[in-house]
Amino acid sequence: MNRQIQIDHLAFNYNNNLVLENISLQVFQNDYVAIIGPNGGGKTTLLKLLLGFLKPTSGSLRILGKTPKEARLSIGYLPQQINFNLDMPISVFDIVLQGRLAKNKLFYTKKDKKIANEKLELMNVKHLKNKKIKELSGGQRQRVLLSRALTKEPKILILDEPTASIDPQGQKEIYKLLKELPLTKLIVSHDINILLQGVNKVAYINKTLHLHDEIDTNTYIKDGHFCEMELLDYFRNHKCSI
Ligand SMILES: Nc1ncnc2c1ncn2[C@@H]1O[C@H](COP(=O)(O)OP(=O)(O)OP(=O)(O)O)[C@@H](O)[C@H]1O
Ligand SMILES: [Mg+2]
Structure with a gap:
């Protein structure tokens, strides 16, 4: 199997505050990993380390055999918070095309535009392509950023x-689309009842990381009700970290 992410004994401090401790994780090609855990548990921090926006205090992290910074061009990222200047007169299509930006690239090709159109269509927002980003609702903007x-x-x-x-x-709709995309996915979400139906691994992060695979979410459905708290208890209490 093709190993794409390798994290070994990683720790991270903000100032003197230990946020992540002894994190080890392997992610293989086409894995679909749910990252869950309480507010402040360190999920976003781990993603920022994966993207090379932060540096581990100790331990190592390789992506596609490279450092996170070197691998950044191969990673599609949607941050938790976007600090957009909403008054910018930039169009939806131009925002999506930015996905094709590369070092020293001066103009977009026909192929770039074709791909941007396809992804807008996939996310059901192609009809918004000529609007300004500031004219969109929060959910529409999120679909555009996913595109x-x-x-x-x-x-x-x-x-x-x-x-x-x-x-x-x-x-x-979006989780259904994501499930079908043939690439490696790591998704942080608190909507665990929808997210967990598509994933093959669950990483529960609360300073430390516990990895679970072969989760059978069906056993947590009782009389049509999804027992979310019971499943979260399971993740909290079963420390089968690899
Ligand atoms: N820029 C920062 N400077 C100092 N401490 C920070 C900073 N960003 C986050 N932290 C702290 O690091 C810890 C982990 O934060 P992080 O944002 O990774 O949590 P999270 O799991 O993504 O939470 P949420 O579910 O609320 O998004 C928290 O205690 C937070 O207060
Ligand atoms: Mg977060």
Whole structure:
């Protein structure tokens, strides 16, 4: 199997505050990993380390055999918070095309535009392509940013709460689409009942990381109700970290 992410005994401090401790994780090609855990548990911090925005205090981290910074062009990323200047007169299509930006690239090709159109269509927002980004609703903007991440045609897709402002029907649609995308995916979400139905691994992070595979979520459905708290208890209490 093709190993794409290798984290060994990683720790991270913000100032003197230990946020992540002894994290080890391997992610293989086409793995779909749910990253769950309580607020402040360190999920976003781990993603920022994977992207090379932060440096481990100790331990090692390799992506596609490279350092996170070197691998960044191969990663599609949707951050938890976007600090967009909403007054910018930039169009949706131009935002999505940014997914094709590369070092020293001066103009977009026909192929770039074709891919951007395809991804907008996939995310059901092609009709918005000529609007200004500031004219969109929160959920529409999120779909556009997902289109941009996919337009990069990444080897690994990293999404931090991608459906936070999307309505329930839209959330279902997006998780269905994500499930079918043939690439490696790491997704942080608190919507565990939808997310866990598609994944093959669950990483529970609360300073330390516990990896679970072969999760059978069906055993947590009782009389049509998804027993979310019981499943979370299971993750908290079963420390089968590899
Ligand atoms: N820039 C920062 N400077 C100092 N401490 C930070 C910074 N960013 C996050 N932290 C702290 O690091 C810890 C982990 O934060 P992180 O954002 O990784 O959590 P999270 O699991 O993503 O939480 P949430 O579910 O709320 O998004 C928290 O205690 C937080 O207060
Ligand atoms: Mg977070």
